[in-house]
Amino acid sequence: MQFNVYSLVLLTAIFLFSFNTRSATWSENELHIQHGKLNQPFAEASGTELTTTIFTFQHASGWEYGGNFFFADYSSTSAGDELYAEWYPTFSSKALFNANYSGVLSDISFVMGVNMAPESDVLKYLPGIQLHLNVEGFQFLNVLVTAYLDDSEGLSAGGAPKEDDSWMVDIAWRYPLSLSSQQFYIEGHAEYIDERTSEIPGAVVESWVLAQIQARWDAGQAFFNVKDRLFLGVEYQYWNNKLGTQEEDSVVQALAVWRF
Template sequence: MRKQQYPGLLALIAFILLQPAAVIAQTSFQFQYGKLTNPFSGASEYTSILTVQQAAQWQYGDSFFFIDFLEDGVPDGFNDKSIYGEWYPTLSIGKLTNTEISIGPIRDISIIAGFNADSDANVLKYLPGVRASWNVPGFFFVNTDLTALVDASSGTAHGGAPTTSNSFVFDINWGTAFGTDSQTFGFFGHAEYIGSQTNEFGSEVKSWLLVQPQLTYDLSKAINGEGNTLFVGIEYQYWWNKLGTTTTENVVQLLVVWQL
């Protein structure tokens, strides 16, 4: 892999490595397999996705990142040994000011600074904004994020995807678990809406809605009674106007998670 080909992705990885030391961190490796659609050709291919993911808390906020390694076995310029990553560090207003922030069901407000990068399309996006963390009974966390979507990509002149005008992102993400003493299920995921944009050629990039809930079963708990290590389940992906096209995707993917 030549470094000059993926400046956005390398910058994202560098930012992640420079993040403050975590007080609490949970790292996992995920494998997904399902038939995903290339929205530019309309072809659907079975695609393997290996994900490295970490959720962490530190003194003044949180951090969440993942890096996907995607391969669909078809050399069509889409998901061809592609690498895609996102990172979302936050600064908690409550922790920074050492005060309790409580507005009805909202338990905290944070400043969020997101980064998205893709190797196939040579894309880099910045997502500065605000997060509201909610008190929802039965859930580990429920967050709503409202951010700008600022394009810092190099565009077609440098072999990447067309640059786009700036837009906004609204995202809700959640996590909970349920079950019995011997059987545990997890329900995690997120849903995002991204506003429409215009690319460097003057064409519309449509607004889109992406919903990705995961339902998992703690297999390690069923095997050894301790659990919280090996999970199996599914991820359902609904993507309306996938990547700003007119393609709508509905797909269920196999999901295996190994959690450290």
């Protein structure tokens, strides 16, 4: 991977996380391994599936004036490897302006998201707001509403086609539940990104719905009496119009998570 603007953004994000971790009011880091057969929407034959292993580093933290969420996926298949990352720094209106909220709404944050895929030279900016909801039983339940602004270099630079701008809605949650002496978590997110055109004449990038839902069992507590450290489970992924094509994913993947 060549050093370019995407690498610079990624390194900047890592630097800022390192800085913020020292001043964070809370911090959570996870390493994920997922394994399953995923659809390859840009393969020559429609419906091509390849065994895929995904290694993910995920970070979430809060500090005096907001928070950070970041993840980087390294996906490996027989067709090659890919890196993809997203970063969402947030700034709390409650902390910045002493805003008061009541009922279901606990806070509104301002967001400046970045999505990047270095191998295909894709770079997106996602400015918007995040609604923090206070719903009984959920550890968190957030609704993100953003623009989806393309800053990719396009075909002339050897990357994926440049796209027009669009918008996104994403809902993320974590719901704990106990069954007998065992602890489980249902967590994940569901997003909608609206359709847009690309630099290819007549081509439409279809609107999509992506849902990634994890069912986790706290295996560390069961085996070693160490809570919230080692999780085993599955992730169900449903992706309608995957990556803007007319392909679809509906697959269950094996999941292991180490939290530190």
